[in-house]
Amino acid sequence: MKGLAWRSSPAHSALPRHWRDRLPDPAAYYAQHVARLSAPNAHGYATGCCPFHDDHTPSLGVKLQGARGAWRCYAGCGQGDLVTFHQQLTGLDFKAAVRDLLGLAP
């Protein structure tokens, strides 16, 4: 595959070059993982039910526009970007979460 850099580190822990550019689109990712996701407002932010606590009133804010996929739970589950969201959802460590998001083997 083009664009992969396996030379300097073992394959199981290496991240491809420019991995951040290859992350899923936040709008598509959050649509899959966040229940009752709203349409984004003028600033690209949407709300939905937080998957990290028993959320009945949407208290998760996610940014659907832009590459980082910023999120914040207003009930106190935390905040971060697409990768930390995926980490928290799956329990994977940082590199494993990125590889999972890219569709690569763990």
Ligand SMILES: [Zn+2]
């Ligand atoms: Zn929460």
